[in-house]
Amino acid sequence: xxxxxxxxxxxxxxxxxxxxYGLATMGLSLIFGVLRIVNxxxxxxxxxxAYAAFWLFTLFGLSPIASIFMALAVGLALGFITxxxxxxxxxxxxxxSTLLATFGIGLFIEELAKLVWGPDYRGYSWDTPYISLGxxxxxxxxxxxLLASIVIAFLLFMWFKKTKLGMAVRxxxxxxxxxxxxxxxxxxxxxxxxxxxIALTVASGVLITLFVPVGINPYMGGEYTLKAFVIAVLGxxxxxxxxxYAGFIFGLLENGSYTLLGLIPDVEPFSLTRxxxxxxxxxxxxxxxxxxxxxxxx
Amino acid sequence: xxxVHTLLIIYAILLIVGLTVPGMWQPVAFLMFYVALGQxxxxxxxxxxxVDFGYVAFxxxxxxxMAIAMDSLYQTGLGAAILPIGLLLAAxxxxxxxxxxxxxxxxxRGAYFAIATIGVNEGFRYLIEGARLWGGSEGIIITGAMRKxxxxxxxxxxxxxxxxxxxxxxxxxxxxxxxVIIHKRMGYALMAIREDEDAxxxxxxxxxxxxIMAFITSAFFAGLIGASAWTLKMTYVFPSxxxxxxxxxxxxxxxxxxxxxxxxxxxxxxxxxxxxxxYLSVILPGFQLLILAPLLVAxxxxxxxxxxxxxxxxxxxxxxxxxxx
Numbered sequence: 001x002x003x004x005x006x007x008x009x010x011x012x013x014x015x016x017x018x019x020x021y022g023l024a025t026m027g028l029s030l031i032f033g034v035l036r037i038v039n040x041x042x043x044x045x046x047x048x049x050a051y052a053a054f055w056l057f058t059l060f061g062l063s064p065i066a067s068i069f070m071a072l073a074v075g076l077a078l079g080f081i082t083x084x085x086x087x088x089x090x091x092x093x094x095x096x097s098t099l100l101a102t103f104g105i106g107l108f109i110e111e112l113a114k115l116v117w118g119p120d121y122r123g124y125s126w127d128t129p130y131i132s133l134g135x136x137x138x139x140x141x142x143x144x145x146l147l148a149s150i151v152i153a154f155l156l157f158m159w160f161k162k163t164k165l166g167m168a169v170r171x172x173x174x175x176x177x178x179x180x181x182x183x184x185x186x187x188x189x190x191x192x193x194x195x196x197x198i199a200l201t202v203a204s205g206v207l208i209t210l211f212v213p214v215g216i217n218p219y220m221g222g223e224y225t226l227k228a229f230v231i232a233v234l235g236x237x238x239x240x241x242x243x244x245y246a247g248f249i250f251g252l253l254e255n256g257s258y259t260l261l262g263l264i265p266d267v268e269p270f271s272l273t274r275x276x277x278x279x280x281x282x283x284x285x286x287x288x289x290x291x292x293x294x295x296x297x298x
Numbered sequence: 299x300x301x302v303h304t305l306l307i308i309y310a311i312l313l314i315v316g317l318t319v320p321g322m323w324q325p326v327a328f329l330m331f332y333v334a335l336g337q338x339x340x341x342x343x344x345x346x347x348x349v350d351f352g353y354v355a356f357x358x359x360x361x362x363x364m365a366i367a368m369d370s371l372y373q374t375g376l377g378a379a380i381l382p383i384g385l386l387l388a389a390x391x392x393x394x395x396x397x398x399x400x401x402x403x404x405x406x407r408g409a410y411f412a413i414a415t416i417g418v419n420e421g422f423r424y425l426i427e428g429a430r431l432w433g434g435s436e437g438i439i440i441t442g443a444m445r446k447x448x449x450x451x452x453x454x455x456x457x458x459x460x461x462x463x464x465x466x467x468x469x470x471x472x473x474x475x476x477x478v479i480i481h482k483r484m485g486y487a488l489m490a491i492r493e494d495e496d497a498x499x500x501x502x503x504x505x506x507x508x509x510i511m512a513f514i515t516s517a518f519f520a521g522l523i524g525a526s527a528w529t530l531k532m533t534y535v536f537p538s539x540x541x542x543x544x545x546x547x548x549x550x551x552x553x554x555x556x557x558x559x560x561x562x563x564x565x566x567x568x569x570x571x572x573x574x575x576x577y578l579s580v581i582l583p584g585f586q587l588l589i590l591a592p593l594l595v596a597x598x599x600x601x602x603x604x605x606x607x608x609x610x611x612x613x614x615x616x617x618x619x620x621x622x623x
Contacts, residue, residue: 086595095409096348099412105591107587108595111591229416275422275428277421282399285414
C-alpha cells in the first residue's frame with residue numbers, strides 16, 4: 001500500500017473515530033458549560049462504558065449498539081450518585097476543590113475497577129461485514145459507531161432546543177439568578193446536567209471499544225481524558241456542539257499525523273502522536289483559550 | 299519565628315530517631331521523602347491555590363538530570379564533583395520545564411491551567427519514549443557509572459545514606475523557603491491572588507510573575523528530590539517509574555491533608571500519609587490508591603483546611619498562636 005492510500009485510509013478512520021471522540025467530549029463540555037466544573041475524572045467514566053460493552057457482549061451476546069442504552073442508564077445513575085454524594089457539596093467552592101474532588105472520584109473508580117475486574121487487558125470482537133472503500137476495507141461496526149454518535153448528538157441538540165427541561169438548562173447557563181427567580185430548581189438542573197454529561201461519556205466508552213479491539217483495562221481512560229481536554233479546548237470548552245465538531249478535527253489530525261510520523265525513521269509514531277496532542281493543547285490554550293471554534297455556548 | 303521552631307523540633311526528632319534507633323533510618327527516610335515532596339508541592343499548590351496535575355514530571359526530569367550527569371561524565375575523571383554537577387543539572391532541567399510550562403499555562407486561570415498540566419506529564423513521557431530520548435523506554439542505568447566514580451563502598455553509602463540526607467536537607471530548605479516567601483512581598487501577593495485574582499490584578503500585582511516564581515521554586519525543589527530520592531537511591535531511571543501519576547496524587551493528598559499554604563502542613567501531612575501508606579501496604583498491598591482516592595475526596599469535601607489549618611483556627615487567640623503556622 002502506497003503512502004497516499006495509507007494516508008487516505010487513516011483519514012477515513014480518523015473521521016469515524018473522531019465522531020466517538022466528539023461524543024466523549026460532549027459530556028465534558030456539558031458539565032463545564034453548566035456547572036463550571038472540569039471533570040478531571042472523565043476517563044474513568046469512559047472506562048466504565050467500555051467494560052459495560054465488554055461484559056454485555058461476552059455474557060449476554062448483546063451488540064454494542066444495544067449496549068448504548070444500558071450505558072446511558074448506568075451513566076445517568078452514576079452521574080446522579082456522584083453529584084448528590086460529592087459534587088453538590090462543592091458548588092460555589094474554590095476551583096481547587098472541584099478539580100481535586102473529580103480527580104479523586106476518577107481514581108477511585110479506576111481502582112475499584114481494578115479490584116473487581118483485575119488489571120488485565122480485555123477485548124471482544126463483534127463480527128460485522130466489511131465495506132470496501134477502494135482504498136481500504138472498513139468494518140461496519142465502525143460505521144455504526146459514527147451513526148450512533150451523530151444520532152445521540154442530534155437527539156441531545158433537539159432536547160436542548162425543544163423540550164422544557166432542555167430550555168431550563170440553557171436558562172441556568174444564561175443567568176442562574178434569573179432562572180431561580182423563574183422557579184427553576186437550579187440544583188436539580190445541575191444534577192441533571194452532570195448526570196447527562198456522565199451518561200454521554202459512558203455511552204462513548206461503549207463505542208470506543210469498537211476501535212480498540214483489546215484495549216479495555218481499568219486505566220484506559222487516562223488517554224481519553226487528555227484527548228477530551230484537547231478536543232474540549234478546541235471546541236471552546238463550554239459548548240457541547242463545538243466539542244462534537246472538534247472531535248472530528250482531532251480524529252483527522254491524530255490519524256493523519258500518525259501516518260506522517262511513520263515516515264520518520266527511528267521514532268515510535270504511536271507515542272509521538274500523543275506528545276503532539278499535548279503540545280497542540282498547550283499551543284491552543286496559549287493563542288486562543290476560548291477555543292478555535294469560538295466560545296459559542298449551548 | 300515560633301512557627302519555625304515547631305518545624306525544626308519535628309525535623310530534629312525525626313533525625314534523632316533515625317540516627318539513634320537501630321533500623322529506623324530507612325523508615326524515617328521513607329517519611330522524609332513524603333515530607334519533602336509535600337514541602338516542595340506546597341510552595342505551588344498551597345501558596346497559589348493552583349493545582350498542577352503533572353507535578354511528578356519535575357521530579358522525573360530531576361532524576362533524569364542526575365542520571366545524565368553520571369552517565370555521561372563518569373569517564374572524565376571529575377570524581378566526586380559529578381554529584382553536585384548532577385544536582386545542578388537536575389535543578390536546571392526541572393526549572394527549564396517549569397519555565398516552559400509556566401510561561402504558557404500560568405497565563406491561564408485555574409481550570410484551564412489544570413487542564414494544561416494534565417498533559418505535561420504524559421506528554422513528556424511519550425516524548426522520551428517516542429523519540430527514544432535518553433535511552434527511550436529502556437531508561438538509564440547508572441549502577442556501573444556510580445561504582446566507577448565513587449568506588450563500590452562509597453556508591454553503596456551514597457545510595458543508602460547520602461541520598462536520604464540530601465532529601466532531608468532539601469525538605470528543610472523547601473520549608474524555610476516557604477517561611478521566607480510567606481513573610482515577604484511575594485507571600486502577600488500570592489495570598490491576594492489566592493483570595494481574588496482579579497482584585498489582585500487590579501491592585502497592580504503582577505499576577506503572572508508571582509505565580510511563575512512560585513511554580514519555578516516548587517519545580518526546583520521537586521527536581522532535587524527526584525535526583526536524590528530516585529536516581530541516587532535506585533541507581534536507575536525508567537520513564538515508566540518516574541512519570542507515575544501516583545506521586546502527583548500523593549503530593550496533593552499530603553498538602554491537602556496537612557493544610558494547604560501552611561508551613562507545618564506538609565510535615566504533618568507527609569508523616570501522617572507516610573505512616574498510613576506503610577500500614578496500608580501491609581494490609582492491602584497494591585491497593586493504596588483505592589484508599590487514597592476517597593480520602594482525598596473526603597478531605598476536599600469535609601475538611602478542606604487540613605489538619606494544620608484546623609489547628610491554626612483552634613489556637614487563634616491562645617498563647618499557642620504563632621507556634622502553628
